[in-house]
Each structure stands twice: as structure tokens, then as C-alpha cells.
Amino acid sequence: MKVAIFGAGGIGAYLGARLADTGHDVHLVARGDHLAAIRSDGLRVESIAGDTTVDLPATDDPNDIGPVDYVLFTVKSYDTRDAAAALDPLVGPETAVVSFQNGVDNERWIAEEVGEDHVVGGVAYIFSTIQSPGVVAHTGGPARFVYGEFDGTRTDRIETLHDALSESDGIEAVLADVIRVELWEKFAFICAHSGMTAATRKPIGRIRETPDSWVMYRRIIEEVVSVARKKDIELPDETVDDWLEFAHELEPEMHSSLHYDLTHGKRLELDALNASVVRHAEDVGVDVPMNEAITAILRPWADEHAE
Template structure:
């Protein structure tokens, strides 16, 4: 099988480099700036589990010569529309599209363009970022990816995708509850993003001050109450662990959106916070903390765009 990874940033580059290192047929679809950087320096991962450096197969949108078996979409959510245009020639009748984006809006966008039958659900967990030299830096050791049919069924293509993804240096698994997995990930990202971005600190920073744990608990409960109405029922073990992780004193954990904000980069405010707030509003639900952090992030984004 051949896989096209759309985007060679911190997430797509990480999983793609691992797959290529394991001998899979991996091609990265990139824009001109990243193309030049990777041609000159290669694709490098700095990780506690061991560094990786490869010379990746690279193409731009005009160089796509036909469909791939798998197209893994690994761009920031605000870049999705342009990514779909770039990858269009790579999607054929039997292509499986595997999106690694945050939130759920991207599922509707991709399904509208290519049909829901091309889509698999996917949820990945990895803490990575790009340094100033374009290297992928992994913090922590977790690197999990789960995928499955949206209806929870087993299928031949899931078996083929799993055979391609497994034993490649990260934890890959199939899931019969992939939509719930995705909603749980969104819940965690929205709650953590609210806590980090509104308080401008890590989970531990917030938990250590007077009123911090109470604020974090309110943020979690607000997000969870919305998801239960507009999304999927969340599992009891997930809820217990989410409350523990997001109120843990001494924790250095931060959301990727907060790390982007601190670094002065573009953020996924619309996809992680705004879309959830919009769904809540459509159901007549009040979400004061989400509304507050969303306005806060829009001010930041407007200043960045000047």
C-alpha cells in the first residue's frame, strides 16, 4: 500500500517518519517552504525514545500523478480547505481518507467533498512541536493512534490499514468506538484549552493557586455537559481520568493550542472552541466559559492577523 501524508508538520511528520523508517511506502505532500526545508535538512525527530532522521519522499500538489491507497490528512484545522484542494488528485474511488485533525468539523467538510464512505474516524495522541530548524520535537513518550469505521463495524479496509500502520514504532490500534474516542479527545482539548489559554498557564500552574482547581472543574463540567447533548456519551473511565489530569497540581501539561498561542502562531480557536460553542448555542445551552475564552482567542487572532 502507498500512503500520502498531507502535511509534514509536527503530527504528520512524526507518524510519517516512523512509517517510513519501518519500511512503508510514504510520500509527503508539502508546500514550497516546507519542501525546501526538508530537501535541505531531511526530516528529523528528536524524541526521548530515540531520534530519527530520514530523507523523505516529497511532492507538491502539481506533482501528484494518481490516487494513493491511503491519504492521511495531518494539517491544522484552519488549513483544511487548502489541503483538500492540494490533495484532490490523490483521491481515487478506493482511497481511504484518514484525518488526524482536532474537533469534529473536519469530518463534515471531508464527507461533503468526497463522501462519508471514503472516511475513517481517527484519534491520535502525541505531544510534538516544530523547533526553529523545522525538526519535530516530541515531549513525553506517548504516541497513540486509533482508527475505525464510523459505524463501528469491522471491514477489510480497516484490516489493511491496520496491517500498514502496526509495528511502525508507535501504538496503533483499531477501534469499534472511534466516534466516541474522537469526542473524548475533543472534550479534553476544549477543556484543557479553556484552562490553559484563559489562565495563561499550565495545568499545574492553575491548580496551584487559590480557586484554580475550582475553575478547572467548572471548565471540564461545562464542556462535558455540552458534549453529552451535542455529541456522544463519554465513558466513565474517561471522565474520571479527565478530571484528574486537568486538576493535577505540579502538572506541566498544556494544550497544543496554548503552545501555539504562546509561540505567536495561528491557533485552532474556531475548530476546538468556536465549533463546540456554536453547537451548544444551537441547542439553547449556555456556555459562559467557552464564550469567554473564545472571545479572548479571537482578540489574539485578530492582533496576529494585523
């Protein structure tokens, strides 16, 4: 199985390394110092599920790779449109482009470039970041990857991908029945967790201990669920309670990737998260004051680091 990892950061590099360890033909698309380090010293994954080092071909030009069976698309959401426009050299007649990104808009943007038939939805539950050039640290989360065809069919390509991920150490592979529900279900959690840890500059433990903040955390989830249902996406009745229980079990010092980017002067995925909730809510006539508040608080930071 020939796979291109488009965006070999915390999530993409982790997936690429695990698939390579299983024997698949993996190619990385990366850039900058991270690309240079991978080329010279290989890719190192330091993981709570077990460390590994792999020597993989890496490039910043998809033309160097050519058509593949699968593109695992893992760029930050603000790079989706530009990255999707560069996919053409990787996409053959049967290629599946599987998005493992934050937000619920990326697949539509990818489809605008490569066509809906090539796009597969995906959700990643993992806390993994570039620790230093060439080194990715997986520090938390179950490393669970959920994916599925948007029409719900069990195609040969999705079954083959499922087999490959299921056979890979350090990956919990889940083939979804309704991937759109999975996307919005995670969206509800990540908007609360990322938005609150970034806006307060505090870890989840402090948020849980602060009644006003914990109420706001819950209300963010409730608002996203309301928007989803208004869009005829039937999230489970227990979505809010399940996510609060999950958040209760997180390590007290756990933050989020949005908090990490904020505190390290990096570009923020605000427009794919809480600001996206606001846009979708306007489309369907739902009030989302908590998500509006998070968006307003983080907007100056996001705009200052927009490039």
C-alpha cells in the same frame, strides 16, 4: 502501502517517519522552509520514543504524488477546507482519508470534498511540533493514535491501517469501536487543556495549584460532555474524572499546542476548539459559560492572526 501525509507538521511528520521506518511508501505534503529543509536534508524526528531521520519524497503539489492507499490528513483545523479541496489527485476509488486533527468538525468538511465513503475518523494523543525546518520534536504524550470507520465496521482498509501502525515503533495503535465517541472524548480534554493554558499563559502545574483555575478546567470538560450527550454521543460516565486524573499526572510545565501558537504569534485553532463548543451548544440548547469565556478571552488574539 502507499501513504500521503497531508500536512507534514508535528503530527503528520511523526506518523510519516514511523511508517517509513517500517518500510511503507510515504510521501509528504508540506510547504515553505519546512518543505525546503526536508528536501535538502531529510526529515529528522527527535522523540522521547527514539530518534529517527528519514529521506522521503516531499512536495507542495499533490499532483506530484498521485492516488494513494491512505491520506493521513494532519493540517491545522483552520486549513481543513482549503486542504480538503486539494485532495482530489490523491484520492482513488479505494483511498481512505484519515483525519488526525483537533476538533469534531473536520471529518464533515473533508467529506464535503471527497465523499463520506472515503473519510475515516482519527484521534492523536501526542505533543509534537516543528522545532525547526525539517526537524520535528515529540516531547510528550503517549503517541497513541486512535481511528475507526464511522459506521463501526472492521473493513479491510481499517484493518490494514491498524496492522501498519501497530507494527511501527513509537506508535501506540488503537482501533476504535465507536470513533465518534473517541473524537468527542478527546475534544472534552483538549478544550480544557488548550483553552486554559492559552488563556492563563500558564502551564498545567500552575493551573492545578490555583483553585479557581482548576475549577474552571473541570467545568470546561463538563460542558463539552453535556453538549456531546445532548447530541446523543454517549461519552463514558467517568470521562470528567478520568481527564482530571490524567491532567494531574502531566508534567507541571506542560502547556499545549494552542499556547505554543499563541506565544509564537501563529494562527490559533480557537474556532475548532472552545468556539466550536459554543456553536454546537447553541444548536442543542446547552449553556457553556466557561467555553464562552475562553472564546471571548482568546478571540482578539485569534482575529489578529487570522491569516
